[in-house]
Amino acid sequence: MPRLPSRLPRASTLLLLVVLLLGFVLGAVWLMAAQHHAEASRDALQKLQQQSSRVAHLDSLLVHLLDAESGVRGFILTGDPVHLAPYRDGAGDIEIALAALRAERWPDASQRDTVEQLARRVETRWALLARAIERSASPEAGGDAESGQQITQDIRSFVETLRTQTMDQINTTILSSFDNLRDARRTNTVLGMGVLALLATIIVLLYRQDRLSDQLGALLQSENERLQSLVEVRTAALSNLATYLTNAREAEKESLARELHDELGSLLTAAKMDAAWIVRKLPGEAIAPLRERFDRLLDTLSQIISIKRRVVANLRPPLLSDLGLVEALRSLAQPGTGEEDGGRITLDLPDTLPDLPAPVSLALYRIAQEALTNIRRHAQATQVRLSLAEEADRIVLKVEDNGTGFNPAVRQPMRHGLTGITHRVQMLAGQLDIDSRPGGGTRIVARIPLAAAER
Numbered sequence: 001m002p003r004l005p006s007r008l009p010r011a012s013t014l015l016l017l018v019v020l021l022l023g024f025v026l027g028a029v030w031l032m033a034a035q036h037h038a039e040a041s042r043d044a045l046q047k048l049q050q051q052s053s054r055v056a057h058l059d060s061l062l063v064h065l066l067d068a069e070s071g072v073r074g075f076i077l078t079g080d081p082v083h084l085a086p087y088r089d090g091a092g093d094i095e096i097a098l099a100a101l102r103a104e105r106w107p108d109a110s111q112r113d114t115v116e117q118l119a120r121r122v123e124t125r126w127a128l129l130a131r132a133i134e135r136s137a138s139p140e141a142g143g144d145a146e147s148g149q150q151i152t153q154d155i156r157s158f159v160e161t162l163r164t165q166t167m168d169q170i171n172t173t174i175l176s177s178f179d180n181l182r183d184a185r186r187t188n189t190v191l192g193m194g195v196l197a198l199l200a201t202i203i204v205l206l207y208r209q210d211r212l213s214d215q216l217g218a219l220l221q222s223e224n225e226r227l228q229s230l231v232e233v234r235t236a237a238l239s240n241l242a243t244y245l246t247n248a249r250e251a252e253k254e255s256l257a258r259e260l261h262d263e264l265g266s267l268l269t270a271a272k273m274d275a276a277w278i279v280r281k282l283p284g285e286a287i288a289p290l291r292e293r294f295d296r297l298l299d300t301l302s303q304i305i306s307i308k309r310r311v312v313a314n315l316r317p318p319l320l321s322d323l324g325l326v327e328a329l330r331s332l333a334q335p336g337t338g339e340e341d342g343g344r345i346t347l348d349l350p351d352t353l354p355d356l357p358a359p360v361s362l363a364l365y366r367i368a369q370e371a372l373t374n375i376r377r378h379a380q381a382t383q384v385r386l387s388l389a390e391e392a393d394r395i396v397l398k399v400e401d402n403g404t405g406f407n408p409a410v411r412q413p414m415r416h417g418l419t420g421i422t423h424r425v426q427m428l429a430g431q432l433d434i435d436s437r438p439g440g441g442t443r444i445v446a447r448i449p450l451a452a453a454e455r
């Protein structure tokens with residue numbers, strides 16, 4: 001017999017759990033990596049924004065300063081105040097640009113120094129421009145213009161330095177962003193492939209588990225069928241054996257009853273008649289001393305004959321073969337048949353019945369006998385009813401009582417009465433209903449098809 005696994009292999013379930021756990025960990029790592037790369041990109045963008053705004057401020061500073069210088073130069077040359085517009089308008093923008101450059105968080109101290117120097121230079125240059133406007137008509141204006149050019153040159157070179165450094169930083173930021181992007185792509189590829197591999201593993205494992213459970217189901221099914229057919233074969237064998245034993249028992253009873261009735265009965269009757277004859281034939285004076293002994297002998301012989309009758313009656317229902325089932329059932333309910341409370345039994349028997357074969361009559365008689373015996377032994381009933389009727393194409397025997405009742409679903413081991421009833425009904429292809437519950441009386445109904453009865 002194949003050994004059946006009681007469930008799917010533990011290793012496979014364990015592996016599936018491990019793979020799921022791995023998938024969970026991989027997913028979490030992927031999420032964290034994506035978060036990290038997104039934050040790095042945002043930082044890089046913020047940095048780029050700051051660096052571009054630095055460049056813009058530097059450019060704006062230089063443009064406004066150069067514009068103002070050209071304007072002042074134009075004013076000095078022409079005396080036309082319209083040229084002073086860039087100088088007047090540029091002051092505010094330059095101030096804003098300087099304030100913004102000072103407020104910037106420059107990455108190293110030298111740059112902050114350069115910004116300070118640049119600011120001072122711009123302020124100086126602005127003051128020189130103001131003085132040049134005032135002295136626009138005087139001859140010393142030329143000296144100022146020379147040192148002004150030097151300062152402008154310094155400013156240009158500071159702006160250039162800061163701008164170049166900032167552009168370098170911008171380049172570095174862009175390069176590191178590219179690196180970050182490349183990293184992100186590599187991480188995504190590796191983790192994505194890992195997740196795909198895990199998914200594929202899970203699919204394979206689930207498919208294998210599915211197939212295994214199918215195989216297990218099929219195995220269980222075939223094993224069930226095998227056991228079922230084994231049970232059927234064994235039940236049929238047991239049922240055949242029970243039938244054989246029931247018939248053999250009845251046949252043995254019948255043969256024993258016949259022997260007792262025919263052989264022993266005639267011998268006893270002959271012995272009794274001989275003893276009576278001897279008593280009659282002996283002269284009075286000869287019998288007188290033996291009288292008492294002879295009377296006892298006759299009495300003993302009568303007792304033996306009545307015991308024999310009772311034994312025969314128990315072995316073979318006396319009236320069944322002679323008067324039929326109805327009279328035999330009636331005799332079961334009468335006092336003197338061993339039923340000390342037979343008077344309580346109500347009979348409902350038909351006047352006539354179709355001819356029933358001897359085994360059927362015997363089976364119905366035995367069922368009624370066992371049911372009544374059970375009532376006497378277990379039921380403590382005050383009312384008992386025994387009925388027999390012909391219904392449609394069936395003979396129906398009912399035995400009812402209002403006694404203690406019992407639970408028919410609970411069959412007690414080593415009790416054979418009800419099992420015997422069930423088997424006798426099965427032998428005749430009939431139907432048996434045992435209707436009982438604790439405290440609610442008992443009703444046993446056996447329905448035997450007439451077709452079976454006539455077989």
Ligand SMILES: Nc1ncnc2c1ncn2[C@@H]1O[C@H](COP(=O)(O)OP(=O)(O)OP(=O)(O)O)[C@@H](O)[C@H]1O
Pocket residue numbers: 374375377378379401403404405406412414415416417418419442
């Ligand atoms: N009419 C009844 N009222 C109450 N209990 C009953 C009745 N008939 C059967 N039982 C219960 O059912 C049990 C089984 O009955 P069954 O005839 O199979 O065995 P039994 O009478 O105990 O022994 P035996 O094998 O000698 O017949 C009884 O022990 C009894 O508890």
Ligand SMILES: [Mg+2]
Pocket residue numbers: 370373374416417418
């Ligand atoms: Mg019994």
